[in-house]
């Protein structure tokens with residue numbers, strides 16, 4: 001089979017391949033009736049090498065093939081897109097909206113807001129939540145709010161989450177003269193759990209919130225969960241696994257629906273609303289991922305084995321960044337960009353030689369395809385795929401939104417490739433950077449910046465030149481998000497990367513620089529992750545003078561959240577057949593059962 005159409009169409013005719021054939025064994029494309037059948041264990045043969053590629057000794061990462069069958073992904077069932085469900089959800093929404101106006105005490109109102117958000121319904125009630133929290137913020141008279149650890153912590157968490165700069169002193173009354181929390185509080189499991197969740201909303205320099213995190217984590221970990229009521233125990237394990245603030249909302253919603261169902265005081269119409277709404281949104285996502293699978297197969301990229309074939313994982317990551325139904329363009333186009341990031345990352349890290357990569361970097365920085373045949377065939381194809389995909393998105397933006405983001409996207413790609421080449425030179429020359437030098441560069445080389453740039457211009461109806469300039473100059477909130485992605489990525493992938501031969505990652509840089517053990521280094525990197533979250537917690541509530549920044553700021557938080565989850569139990573990207581697959585099946589493919 002010749003090079004895939006979308007790649008060759010853009011090659012100057014003088015260099016279109018003829019003798020460079022790719023030998024492919026097609027994968028069995030089974031039809032499926034249940035979602036698990038979407039997953040495929042099929043393997044396909046390696047591409048044959050071109051003559052110019054054969055002459056070069058190359059490393060290999062032996063990437064596992066995709067775990068998904070693209071034929072099946074292209075024909076996913078989207079039953080919940082039917083009108084009868086949309087009508088049902090409208091009725092339920094009205095009913096739940098009425099509950100915001102019910103006269104209930106403040107703690108009950110806070111709990112109600114918390115449940116609405118954890119069920120994934122916050123986006124339907126932004127104004128109602130804002131109004132309710134504003135009145136709670138202004139009313140400090142409710143005694144339970146000042147004396148009860150559970151209520152004070154819940155109030156702190158929700159108000160901070162919505163941008164109120166509530167002082168950390170609210171916790172002072174639970175502390176002793178030594179500046180630590182009163183030991184007696186360890187008996188109050190509900191209070192400890194609430195304090196623990198609140199402590200993730202701390203800012204830099206807030207020592208009381210830091211102490212809250214230490215105290216609550218320690219005592220929650222020490223609990224014998226067999227002695228705790230079942231639902232509370234399951235909430236504690238879930239929180240210790242990942243706090244609410246760090247978990248992508250779609251995953252939280254899917255888990256929380258099952259937990260809320262078991263709650264004695266659940267509100268049935270709220271639960272029903274959450275389930276039907278989840279399935280409707282999921283149907284929209286399924287439609288999008290099937291479009292993406294079509295694009296990927298037409299591109300022919302699923303037939304190449306020298307980079308990671310992770311279309312579905314990339315789409316799911318984009319869903320975690322911005323899940324709301326109206327942002328289809330963001331998810332689809334950013335999925336394409338994410339595929340290009342992975343493709344080019346693998347060319348720099350594994351496939352290309354230093355000389356080839358120097359030439360490739362020059363092409364990307366100049367954004368010019370003249371003389372592109374100076375690049376070996378596969379690298380040339382990758383460059384053209386990246387170039388075409390970016391220009392195609394730019395063209396769509398010009399046509400639909402009257403603005404040209406290509407100069408900004410080019411700049412971010414150029415910076416990213418300059419960061420990759422720096423790593424490639426370090427590797428080839430045996431240079432071991434310090435942790436600071438590495439992270440400085442690694443924030444750009446992780447690829448999150450191009451995705452976040454898209455989260456600005458692909459989510460707003462009226463992107464402006466000023467907004468584009470601002471985002472492409474990488475504001476702190478965006479930098480923090482990419483830094484968290486970089487550090488979480490390194491915590492989970494560096495052992496594989498070193499084993500196959502790759503530049504030093506954050507862990508090795510720190511160990512080399514300080515002589516610290518691997519265990520101490522991991523703790524140090526996790527500490528840097530928490531520190532960066534504190535900075536980002538402040539940054540998201542800076543005063544931004546640009547309209548339409550909401551989804552972009554949400555995407556910054558959500559990119560970091562996705563990295564917490566997908567790298568938590570190892571490399572969910574390179575080796576996506578465990579937790580990542582389970583997350584995708586439960587949040588993207590399997591509808592919530594309705595009774």
Ligand SMILES: CC(C)=CCC/C(C)=C/CC/C(C)=C/COP(=O)(O)OP(=O)(O)O
Pocket residue numbers: 313314317338341342345349445446447448489493566567571572573574576580
């Ligand atoms: C499901 C899942 C985890 C998806 C990842 C989605 C994502 C953010 C992709 C783009 C960035 C990227 C290539 C990261 C990891 O590569 P790498 O580990 O080779 O990074 P490095 O070479 O820069 O260290």
Ligand SMILES: [Mg+2]
Pocket residue numbers: 345346349
């Ligand atoms: Mg890599």
